[in-house]
Amino acid sequence: MGKVILVTGASSGIGLACATALQSKGHTVYGSARNLNRLQSVSFKPIELDVTDDASVKKAIAAIIQAEGKLDVLVNNAGNGVAGPAYTMSVENAKKQFEVNFFGVVRMCTAVLPGMIERKQGTIINIGSLAGLFGLPYQSMYSASKYAIEGYSQSLRMELRNTGVKVVVINPGDFKTGFTESREKTAFGIANPQLETEYKAAVASMEKDESIGQSPDVLAAKLCKIVDTANPAHRYLIGAFGQTIAPTLKRILPGSLFEKLMNDHYGIK
Template sequence: MSKTILITGGSSGIGKSMGEFLTQKGFKVYGTSRFPEKYTNSIFPILKLDVTKPDSIRACVETLLSKTKAIDVLINNAGVGITGPLEEIPMAEMKNNFETNFFGPIGMINAVLPSMRAQKSGLIINITSIAGYMGLPFRGVYSASKGALELITEAYRMELKPFGINMTNIAPGDFSTNIAAGRYHAPLKDNSAYQKTYGATLELLDDHVDDGEDPQILAKVVYRIMQTKHPKIHYKVGAFLQKFSIVLKRLLPDHWYERILMSFYKL
């Protein structure tokens, strides 16, 4: 029987690419959006979901289980970007980012676990970020939320192994999506001490997304993981230099690595 896949944030960007690719491979794919009525042309069904609201998570999972009886694969893809000087980002925006990027995936995981445990199988893939491996200037909150999801994946993975449930994560680099449009930007203030450095970083980030790789690459990685009996703990997907930056962080003294990042961001 064809496996059922639930992709949060499956209405656009990386999630949409994954959903279309996996649908074409014959899987029963369901995506999610806070406003599913906007996506009537999707080739796979879009369910209503706001990952920051427990009631919405519960309703989404219950709705899907009533349709399919099983959720074989959960892909926690929904996420939001955030940029700004840590001194100037409103605390409410920091908390909102963690609600979406960290607590939301945890809520989804916990909602699907009872059914996966009952069927003694399941695969959960958390979409994190290469940015989660390092504290990046003006992207510190995003780095922290994605880094937290990386670590929680490691802990969950060990707790779930006795039940036949696999968990892994994919850390993408820069991909060509609409994430820049939905990212929260702390206002670039004329009187800010960070006006020059933060402004330059914003231009750099948008250029990277515009020049990013094809999201289909990630979809193919997901498909490959689904065919793997024992998935690895971490997968990094992106340009060579982005992946190599993680290796450098492990090998170089901290202050050397910091100097490289500061040079890259022109600080």
Template sequence: MKKVILVTGASTGLGFATAKILAAEGHTVYGTSRDIKRIKDAPFKPLQMDITDDASVNTAIAQIIKNDGQIDVVVNNAGNGIVAPLYATPVDEAKRQFEVNFFGMVRVNSAVLPGMIERKSGMIVQISSLGGLFGLPYQGMYCASKFAVEGYSESLRMELLYTGVKVAVVNPGDFKTSFTDNREKLPFSLSHEKLQKDFDAAVACMGRDEQNGSHPDVVAKKISKIISKANPAHNYLVGALGQTIVPTLKAILPGKMFAKLMNGHYGIK
């Protein structure tokens, strides 16, 4: 059954791949960007939307409803990343991270869900991260924003349980996208040679892991399968086995051992 689908953050990476594949399957797909000029050669319908702005979100949603009458699926993909020591991250920077990764998603859902509830059908697909299931050194604010997505989605699923609207969360690992280049690295403001070295090592490891990751089409194809399900699972972990097994390791290992394991991977010793 063909659907009307909204994919946020569709100018590059996972969002572009998802919108492209869903459109190729015959769905009516709107892919958003705050700067529509960034969406080039799109096989889907580009749509201007700044998820940090209420008016922009509401205008874009209204345009889709005017064109197609309804929205069947929302893929909340838009997001960004900040790397910095948590003890040296200004509150304004933390707010900015949450404004995109969490509150942007809340705005979109709040604009779309009343219509889905009224029709007693629809699906919200939240693009979280494996970093929403366990912490990562020097990506603490990013992880915190994704942990928030997890808690929000779990509660939302409970609230919508008897409405016909489904909620699924996708937790990707590292994939080769422009996310690496777009990640913002805040200055290391503390005068501490050892911690500065740890920070630099961790940031370098993040980039290597992502650039050695799989093509974003892997996630896009998983999302395609999810939206075809009448009863999707709560969470879908997508990525290399060495990454998707980490939540299990977190559950069975002592906390100190798990922290050492993660630090070791990022070159922190």
């Protein structure tokens, strides 16, 4: 039987691929965006929703419940990226990153969980990142916001153990999407040619990795299987093997060696 599913950030990239794939499997899928003009000619049901706005979230959830009577699965996918030196990052830019990537997740979960708990069933799927399992140079706030999702999801899972509600985290590697072009890059900010060169090298490396990344359809296909699984795993690492092996390397290698390997990859010698 098809489920009622909400995918946030469904106007492009991973969100669009996931919402489209889930709809094709016979589910009733709502895909959200802040601007409905970005959800034209989609196969799923478009809904206006801004994860940074309490009133917008409550309005969208109420509309889905009124129309469908329930919400079975929430896929917290909406997110953005801020790249820049951690050593000059303003609190304002840090807050901008967390407002969408972390507090948006909290806001969505708080809106849907009372209903799921009452029905004693439901699934929360939080799209984290491999960057939530190890820090990335010059993506400090992005990594921090994804690390926050890890702690929040684990606590949530423990609290909901006896409710019938499941909590899953997906940690994607690099996928080829519009995320690269939409990433905000903060100004370098200090006079240090060596560090500035390393900053540019790291940004170039991350953009190259994304440009040759897998299609988001790969992640969407996996998500469809997760949604249909009665007892999904707590975590799924999805991406190229060279990236998904990194958490294992972090666990078994000395910290200094792991960080050297990461720095080498990002052009920080």
